[in-house]
Amino acid sequence: MSKQTDAAKEGVQQLDAAAAKVRLAELAKALGAANAAYYQDDAPDLSDAEYDALKRENAALEARFPDLKRPDSPTEQVGAAPSAGFSKITHSQRMLSLSNAFDASDVQDFVGGIRRYLGLGDNAPLPFTAEPKIDGLSLSLRYENGTLVHAATRGDGTTGENVTSNARTISDIPTTLSGAPEILEVRGEVYMSHADFAALNARQEDAGDKTFANPRNAAAGSLRQLDPAITKSRPLRFFAYAWGEVSVPLAETQTDALARLEALGFQINDRTKTCDSGEEMLAHYARIEEERADLGYDIDGVVYKVDDLSYQRRLGMRSTTPRWAIAHKFPAELAWTSLEGIDIQVGRTGALSPVARLKPVTVGGVVVSNATLHNEDYIAGRDANGAPIRNGKDIRIGDTVQIYRAGDVIPKVADVDLSKRPATAEPYAFPTACPQCESQAIREEGDAVRRCTGGLICPAQAVEKLKHFVSRAAFDIEGLGAKQVEAFHTDGWIKEPADIFTLRERFGQGLQQLKNREGWGEKSAENLFQAIEEKREIALARLIFALGIRHVGEVAAADLARHYTSWDALAETVDKAAPAATAHRAAEEAIVAERAKAADEGRRANLSAARDAAWADTQPEAKAAWDDLIGIDGIGATVAVSLVTTFQQATERASIDRLVAMLTPTAPETRATDSPVAGMTVVFTGSLEKMTRAEAKARAESLGAKVSGSVSAKTDLLVAGPGAGSKATKAAELGIETIDEDGWLALVGDG
Structure with missing residues (x-):
């Protein structure tokens, strides 16, 4: 492992979950803007190294904090919307991105996760392919009857x-x-060799045309020319490495399928190797990394894929990534520079995020002028538990600091050189008031982040909430992106989401005021109003996610939408659960207090009594609503409390109600309505012997069932394996049908 990788990993390991969540949000925003500039505008504002660095940082964070993976993170966004300059083609099968591995342990975790998902023992054969990850532009080629x-x-x-x-x-x-x-x-990568890239740039310079920053940008720009004659003049190459729709299987393994593509006339990377273990995969990665400079084309890592295609089918896909493949990226780089200042940025949830302002320094071919400092603990040289990081060295303005790029446009501080610290440097005093609205900034117990209490009166929070509302995974209104939202908010046109849907009404026809703005005309203004109207009907999951409720990401929003199917049902349940949420918080506090008291008195803590006392006055209706909410598979008490808290805040609720009154939220599409379990709520408990729990859940959901994590009166079926305990007992008490694993397989036709 290189020193750069060690330093990058150390920086990530120093984070707690709250700080990681803040950084992931900033990464998602930066990458989204980079994708739009690269894929839509054909005018990338990040170099290849900077873009790659952004992806690597996100990979490292998500590897450590998988539960914090955002819906708008690099792993939840595949490319960007197509440019208006080309006609559109809908892929018959989605073109997915890859999850990333940051170091050897991530690769071993990937292999172990595959074995657990498939139910394979440590000694069962499980070959993988390992191939260079080409740094180019993805392309899908469709052939019918042998013709492109x-x-x-x-x-x-x-x-x-x-x-x-x-x-x-x-x-x-x-x-x-x-x-x-x-x-x-056939799917693969369009790229440009180093020699061809140098020759192209020389010709561009001789002709007085712009030169390209790197081969990747050159390849992307060349393929996306509106004039094919220009593309023809550019030295583009193509490696095939995958496939989409096929009328008959190419082979039974990834290795043989690639050989079949090569026999058909496609170029296959000659450094692709079949490996029988994680150790062999890592050894091949090391060989490719050593050969990297001599390949003659850019790569940014090695891709590992499960070789057996039947296993690939069983493993299936996440929302945007396959479970059976991962990209092992090459490590980051380091540099030293001086810290000239610390700025505080305020995010959508009010989080105060410190950013280091640096004397510009080149790191990995990219000029860096700022870096994240995470939170006040990180600046002070300690983690969330008070343990020292960087050997306890704090960070002060004027310090000479080491910067590493583990993958983002805002790199991180890895170390401080105390021998160069100025005598006048003072410990940094983290602000206790919001720099945007001067509201009190508080840090709750157990939270690593200090947050502004201003809410909607804080302009920074209001703008960030609006940007989130129109983001791609939320309302995704054509022509109303982050820049437009910021400008409209500054002018007082949009203060809350509901204002978006009254723009035309408030401006009469609205055209005159909007078309007179710089960058707008009558046609673009009318297009915006039309795009807004089209979003009045919106998927329920998108609406829930768009509200920007803390802890409610895209996955949780989808889980809630599938369970309740309507906004009214969700809102009614959350409102009813409010007293129970209060009781839950009181119970948590009572348990902490009882533990402390019992320790002082030298006795065993009576946690059940503390919990029961907190819940004593809670009405059955509130308890039932709470149980229903936290019983949704993937929704726990943290999400439930966050939902209740948001809905109970008068100002926030009024804003939400104004918005929902203008919309028609649509229920999620039901799947497999003719299946025997469609519409049923199913709970799995005990040990499953013929399938893993993940496979069982995926199969149930594909057949239109809802999978819950707890048994309640709304449960229709309990599937109980060996070792079933309290859930089976409760199901029997409620008279819920219970079957074993064989019964389940027979029911769904898999027996």
């Missing part, structure tokens, strides 16, 4: 740009195939 019918970029993963005419000019891409399946989608 279209080529499309990744786009947003679902819809890409039609670049068929351009793809036909690339010599590595055959236009006809002999012996191919009737339908074959």
